Amino acid sequence: MTKKSAILHFGSDLVDKPIISGLIRNYDVSVNILQASITPEEDGTMFVQIEGEHAIVQKAFDYLRDHRVDMIFPAKNLIWDDKKCVDCGACVAHCLPRALTVDGSGKLQFNSERCIACELCIPACPYHALGSVSEHLS
Amino acid sequence: MTKTYEEINEKIKNGKAVVVTAEEVIEIVKDKGAKKAADEIDVVTTGTFGPMCSSGALLNTGHTKPRMNYKRAYLNRVPVYCGVAAVDLYIGVTAMPDDDPANKVFPGKFEYGGGHVIEDLVSGKDVVFEATSHGTQCYPRKEITATINIRDLPSATLLNPRNAYQNYNVAVNAHAKHPIYTYMGILRPNFGNANYCSAGQLSPLLNDPNYRTIGIGTKIFLGGGTGYVFYQGTQHNPEVPRNEKGIPMGGAGTLALVGDMKTMSRRYIRGVSMTGYGVSLAVGIGVPIPVLDEEMIASCAVSDADIMAPVWDYSEDYPNFQGKPIAHVSYAELGSGRINLQGREIETASISSMPMAREIAQTLKKWITDGNFLLTKPSAPIPGTGSGVKYHPFVERPVKGNK
Numbered sequence: 114m115t116k117k118s119a120i121l122h123f124g125s126d127l128v129d130k131p132i133i134s135g136l137i138r139n140y141d142v143s144v145n146i147l148q149a150s151i152t153p154e155e156d157g158t159m160f161v162q163i164e165g166e167h168a169i170v171q172k173a174f175d176y177l178r179d180h181r182v183d184m185i186f187p188a189k190n191l192i193w194d195d196k197k198c199v200d201c202g203a204c205v206a207h208c209l210p211r212a213l214t215v216d217g218s219g220k221l222q223f224n225s226e227r228c229i230a231c232e233l234c235i236p237a238c239p240y241h242a243l244g245s246v247s248e249h250l251s
Numbered sequence: 252m253t254k255t256y257e258e259i260n261e262k263i264k265n266g267k268a269v270v271v272t273a274e275e276v277i278e279i280v281k282d283k284g285a286k287k288a289a290d291e292i293d294v295v296t297t298g299t300f301g302p303m304c305s306s307g308a309l310l311n312t313g314h315t316k317p318r319m320n321y322k323r324a325y326l327n328r329v330p331v332y333c334g335v336a337a338v339d340l341y342i343g344v345t346a347m348p349d350d351d352p353a354n355k356v357f358p359g360k361f362e363y364g365g366g367h368v369i370e371d372l373v374s375g376k377d378v379v380f381e382a383t384s385h386g387t388q389c390y391p392r393k394e395i396t397a398t399i400n401i402r403d404l405p406s407a408t409l410l411n412p413r414n415a416y417q418n419y420n421v422a423v424n425a426h427a428k429h430p431i432y433t434y435m436g437i438l439r440p441n442f443g444n445a446n447y448c449s450a451g452q453l454s455p456l457l458n459d460p461n462y463r464t465i466g467i468g469t470k471i472f473l474g475g476g477t478g479y480v481f482y483q484g485t486q487h488n489p490e491v492p493r494n495e496k497g498i499p500m501g502g503a504g505t506l507a508l509v510g511d512m513k514t515m516s517r518r519y520i521r522g523v524s525m526t527g528y529g530v531s532l533a534v535g536i537g538v539p540i541p542v543l544d545e546e547m548i549a550s551c552a553v554s555d556a557d558i559m560a561p562v563w564d565y566s567e568d569y570p571n572f573q574g575k576p577i578a579h580v581s582y583a584e585l586g587s588g589r590i591n592l593q594g595r596e597i598e599t600a601s602i603s604s605m606p607m608a609r610e611i612a613q614t615l616k617k618w619i620t621d622g623n624f625l626l627t628k629p630s631a632p633i634p635g636t637g638s639g640v641k642y643h644p645f646v647e648r649p650v651k652g653n654k
């Protein structure tokens with residue numbers, strides 16, 4: 114089994130086409146849509162996780178490519194430093210895939226499975242507790 | 252039954268004081284009623300932890316040999332104020348290195364500033380000190396570059412002109428089509444998120460809304476050590492409209508705080524970088540409230556549902572000092588992670604930390620329970636409603652002769 118995350122970008126000519134339903138119908142994969150939005154220019158963006166047999170997941174992405182869907186495959190690139198984290202929660206509203214959440218007692222939880230390394234949370238943390246691996250290495 | 256400070260301190264010394272946090276007291280008062288709770292409980296501890304920009308450190312380096320009167324000075328390249336006596340220095344938490352790129356590449360990162368210097372000092376790290384002077388007959392030395400460490404300084408005092416705001420704004424971006432970068436964090440367009448910054452039911456001044464026990468001389472938890480309230484804070488404004496429970500409907504009272512940095516710990520004193528805005532310092536504060544009577548414990552039983560915060564637009568109204576709050580929402584709603592504003596669900600984000608506020612209230616509770624922290628009676632109150640003290644905006648008058 115493979116699980117692969119991607120940010121899909123649909124041009125305005127694709128937004129109203131049943132691409133995702135075609136994907137689910139034709140390939141034995143589960144598609145988890147973490148976040149979807151349509152811009153005023155009517156472009157669509159979707160964060161997805163596609164899960165299934167390795168070869169079939171590959172074919173599913175080929176199918177998307179064939180339908181001219183732009184794709185970004187984020188590297189797992191985020192470092193959450195719990196020693197610097199003060200559990201304020203300022204990052205949570207910026208994490209669209211909900212990799213960052215607060216639990217019942219207000220403590221921050223980081224679920225790296227859900228993280229797509231979009232890095233939107235990094236500038237939102239006032240305490241330097243979030244950073245990218247590349248930043249870390251440089 | 253009423254209690255005096257002396258009686259409560261006697262109990263603390265004998266290890267007999269009953270201490271609860273401002274969160275724990277809510278249920279107790281609900282279960283037992285204020286009268287019974289006031290008989291049983293002696294002290295309620297509060298806590299808050301968040302960026303507090305009106306903070307700084309007053310440092311004395313000791314005299315150099317030969318002597319020097321610092322006129323321009325830096326700590327880790329961050330400028331330090333030296334318009335006071337020869338070897339006294341004041342470093343404000345929002346100060347930035349002269350060559351910081353600020354917002355030249357927007358949004359700037361503001362990685363290091365006065366708040367971070369203070370965190371480094373409190374952590375016991377070495378800091379580079381540079382200063383120059385014009386030289387005088389009594390203070391001939393003109394330059395110094397040296398490594399300093401807090402343990403070598405004759406004194407290091409945290410001296411904060413305005414902390415612990417009694418309630419605060421909730422910030423949203425109502426009009427800008429792009430994210431805005433504010434001291435309240437990043438606000439996404441179209442009401443993308445609502446940011447707030449108060450410990451609500453744990454916050455010191457919200458538990459003593461009329462400043463009955465928090466006054467000049469009140470001993471407190473400050474940055475992991477002990478400190479004192481030395482005055483009302485700047486912009487102290489007791490006259491802000493209040494709800495039927497007497498809780499201000501927006502930022503009202505403030506406290507000026509002082510404490511010995513050598514007793515503090517990095518856990519509660521943290522440099523802050525607000526992307527696109529600047530640097531600051533997050534300060535941990537805990538204030539004990541003596542349960543003098545039933546009325547006092549009733550005000551400590553305030554809960555997040557009773558405290559309302561004003562929602563302000565930070566894209567146009569706040570910066571231009573115009574308009575009015577979009578709405579008022581309770582801290583119970585804010586804490587749930589979502590507020591409902593004009594029919595929309597908006598995700599909330601806190602800039603201050605509730606888990607840290609809780610930890611501070613618990614720590615102070617332990618100090619008192621263990622007999623290591625006695626309460627002080629204020630030597631004078633800070634001004635309350637009806638005192639005539641009122642905040643007002645800048646009165647801008649043209650300079651004579653200038654057009």
Ligand code: SF4
Pocket residue numbers: 191207208209210211212213227228229230231232233234235
């Ligand atoms: S990089 Fe940050 S915002 Fe993006 S998914 Fe990961 S945790 Fe969330």
Ligand code: SF4
Pocket residue numbers: 197198199200201202203204205221237238239240241242243
């Ligand atoms: S913004 Fe930073 S400090 Fe606050 S909860 Fe997120 S990671 Fe932790």
